[in-house]
Amino acid sequence: MMSKSWFNRLLLSYMPIFIIVVTFTFFVFFQLISEQGRKEAINANSMLSLQAMRLIDTSLRAIDNMVMKESINNKSLIDFFNSNENGDPYINISAVMKMNDMISYYPLIDSVYLVRYEDQVVLSNATGGHIDTYPDKAFIEQYRNTISQKWTDKRSFKQFTLLESKDVVSLVRGAPFMTGEKGMIVVNVATDSLERLVHELYNSEVSFIRIKDGAGNELLNEAEPVDSMRVYANYKSSYSNWSYISGFVQGTFIQTVSLLYNVWFVIGLLMIFAGLVWMIYISRRNAKPVEQIVSRFSGYKLALAESGKNTGSGRINEFVFIESALDNLTEQAKQYQQQYKEDLHLRTRNLFHQLIEAGAELTPLEWQREAQRLQLPAPADRHTLIVMELDKYGEFCSSYSRNDQNLLKFALRSITYEQSSRFGYACWAEWTASSRLSVILFESGNAPAAMLVQLCDSIRAWIEQNMKFTISIGIGDPALQHSEIAKSFQQALEALNYKMVLGENRLITREDMMSQGQVEVYAYLGMIRSAVYAFRKSEASWRAELDDLFSQMKQGLLTKDEIMNVINYLLYSLGRELSGLGKEFNLVWESEALPVLTGKLDNCHSLENMHEAIIGKMTELEHTFADMRYSGQHAGIIQEMRRVIEEEYVNPNMSLEYLSEKYDMNAKYVSKLFKETTGQKFIDFLIDIRLNEAKRLLKETRRTVQDIAEEVGYTSAISFTRVFKKVVGCSPGEYRSETLKQQNG
Known part of the structure; x- marks a missing residue:
């Protein structure tokens, strides 16, 4: 019952946060929708203005092009302007028919009339007569000498004296088209036609369009007052010089969107306030059980004052009190576990190094007790040391990241334990160097030496087949007493020193080292001097002498350090001999050949690799020197x-x-x-x-x-x-x- 009560209390404590999060989610969601709708509406309104401008400009431009084309090509119009008042009546009839055709083809045209300057005659699609009796005489006189290339501003026009005038925009073109010396053509378009054309594009209850001519006159008759409208787009036509203004009628969609935004904002603020009030109430209610728990432990004195965790009034903070106690206990447990693990690992490594290092004082009884504590194999009748070395360790480090290197080393150690167990050996392996894994094999009874070789070869073969690297294994002699383990370890290390001569990815035993007679290093110095001297004289025998040198070095079973001493003497002798050839030859050797050859030798891991690198570079150098020698005049x-x-x-x-x-x-x-x-x-x-x-x-x-x-x-x-x-x-x-x-x- 108590646990259920606490569950309900905690649930109610988090409920306001849940409500606030959900409310704000809805608030943000509707806000985004509203804002997106408002932007879309504004974009649509802008497109409406552009569409209306393009529609009217296209219609007016079509009429303009038609008038220009007809004034140039139509025979009826040309004949009219070339005749006089007493001319053929058929010419006037043909001109009237052509004007009616123009009105029929372009419904926007309200009327068309022609003015002939020679006899002051005006001929329209509905009447004809002298210019003095025509109602539009003032407009004709105004534009007679200044014919506009585009449409006029809004003006009043009436065809007959008895009729009411109407608002139109007019296009005036001279006749002929280029000079205009014989008359003019006037095309009138009623603004009512433009208004009907534009009103088909939008809903006047939601949005509006205003069109103003160059003088600022309204071309359309709108019923809505300006105060109830909000402008969002304003474009000006480059053709007609008219302005197109559009927007939304207040109280419609945009206002609704803004209202929704405000409503959700108010709701969000109210929910935040309600959530805060509710959280305060629940926190005060749930704090009482915590205070009761703290009061029961009032006798436990935790040094909060020293750690600075007391409140300013000297009163203990209950949560800090509980948290400090739990943290203290948890930290002590973690430190104990961590210290135990570190001590265990360090003690294991320390014991291993005591066994393989000469001069360490460790009795068999001490070894047995420590091995039992560390859960290591117990001392056996005899022990054999083997050392596994990663071949081409520089390439290994450059090919894998630090984590991958650790993983591969762990795999090598694991396969060592697995294979040792399969062959009936107990083993103990530790990394004594970054590239070397040292292993103590525990042998009980008289196990044949061949089985030890089989074990090492199985580990080597498994690594070669399943990994992208290889290992070489040095094997020491069996240690019949624990004090001889250090000697066996040194023998295994000494065996690995001959890896450069004997080759990588193999086992190296004492028998391998004793099977070949060793030669002192100074025995090779004369061979080096002879080969270098032959090279300096450009004799072909230098290559055979170097081949013989490396062959004898391999048979002489030199250690890695001895091989490097011989190679360094070879490089020194080359430099000394080539210095006598002249500055040009010495410069090629020191600046080009020597750095490249040194870099190649640093990456060589066997005597064969060094042989190939030196012969290859000296061959290149021989060709270079030959070209330099035989390029002179004589x-x-x-x-x-x-x-x-x-x-x-x-x-x-x-x-x-x-x-x-x-x-x-x-x-x-x-x-x-x-x-x-x-x-x-x-x-x-x-x-x-x-x-x-x-x-x-x-x-x-x-x-x-x-x-x-x-x-x-x-x-x-x-x-x-x-x-x-x-x-x-x-x-x-x-x-x-x-x-x-x-x-x-």
Whole structure:
């Protein structure tokens, strides 16, 4: 019973708001309808004025065009103006018949008459005679010398003296049309005809139309007084110069609409006032139970004064009192739950890091107790660490939003738990880096190592088939004691360091790292210098040397950091060698090639990608340098000199003087052109060719140093040995011995 009473009270409390909303809805609705109706009525009235103006202008213009056409083409009218008073009577009869035809074709025409200046004769459709006896003599005299091109203002006209005059507007045209020297044609249109024409367009009880001529005279006879009318449209004809005024008669539709608007406005105000009164009454009535509830808790002292929630008089606000108590309890509960969740998550991550970090002091008993509290897997007989790394993590971040990244990472973690359970493993996975998910696998008994590999490969294959990214998995050795878990974790991380060499989207174990012998990084520096030197000399061997370099790097099983050190040395060597080619070549390398190549290498995730990027860019650079070298004026001559040097390098007399005599050029100029075109001095080019051949002979033959010196263009073994040691770094004999040792292993 009490609950029903409260329900009714609350229902009545909200009822005034409901009534006010509904009332205002109706008020706005009818207001919009009224306003729309008023606008439509005004637009219709404007269209009425325009329609009346266009109708009258069209009718008058048609009469004007007809008069102009007939005055030019009609024989009866032309004959009348060309005859005299004593002429043929048939001419007058024909002219009268033509005027009657004009009146028949255009009902608006009230009368037509013709004036012939030569004998002062006036001939109308009803009578004829001398101008002195015609009632419209004054009008004729007025317009005889100033013939209007359009319609006159409103005037009085009577055909006969005995008849009453009527209001007309007249059109006066000269005859002939262009000069008007022989007479005039006067066409009269009664204003009554115009009034009947206009009255067919509207209802005079609702709206009105006023037409005024150029002098301001009313053309229509209206019965309504001006005070009872309200003007909404006023247009002026460009043809007749008449004004068209229209509006509504007061007390009709517009007044009704305005009245409705006022009525609904008053009703809305009354409903607002009634709703306010009703809400005050209901609020006072429903406040009594709340006061009783507060009085029962008067012994509970809430620190409202400190929080500034007391009223100014020192009296406690009942709703604030209740709200503060509930807020306080709710906030405490939320804080407790939030703190519990945060502590749970932080404790879980902290425990995981204690296990995988070397030097953390954690006993098996402490681990077991904490795992039980956090609802984690209990310690097992042995544990294996695996680390899953997202391949091409930069592309992963750029392809997905932050929310999508979190969702995909959650999916990877979930599939790890699911697959581990399917293979009979308990697992514990935590994100230890933005791109790495570390997993502890709990093994009870002696599970075969092959099953662990199958589990990791199933996770990798599922991600490859169902996701748009791949993962690489590093696997550490099983930890028989909990203190060895950190070592297993480091082994898994170390395995991932070889991902750039071994490839992505695969498993990397200790066996993979031990199956290939590692080579020290400095072993590749000589290969880099040789390839870069060949590139500088535009020799085709540089590509094969770089291919061999990357092949040996892959076989040497370098870590990511070691690979980056080798690549950086390669770029440094390229820049150093190319700086000796001249400013133009160095500018191309530093401003164009190096930034592009660096950007490509930053996006490479494997040794193969780096190989392709470097070979591709150096090939482009080789073509660019070739175009720059052979675009000079003497490029063909220098190219021919290079061919001669390569063919005749064994000639002891090969020198700049020899070439200058052969090509009839100054020796210094030859030296300058050779350096600018090839990027290398003449003597260096010659020494490279001779020493490369000498190295081949030292490796492949048992000939003496003296014989080899003569074979490559040196007359003295001493000078050959001095040059060889300066360039290669050791004597020819030492070079041969070192080569034999390498060949024999």
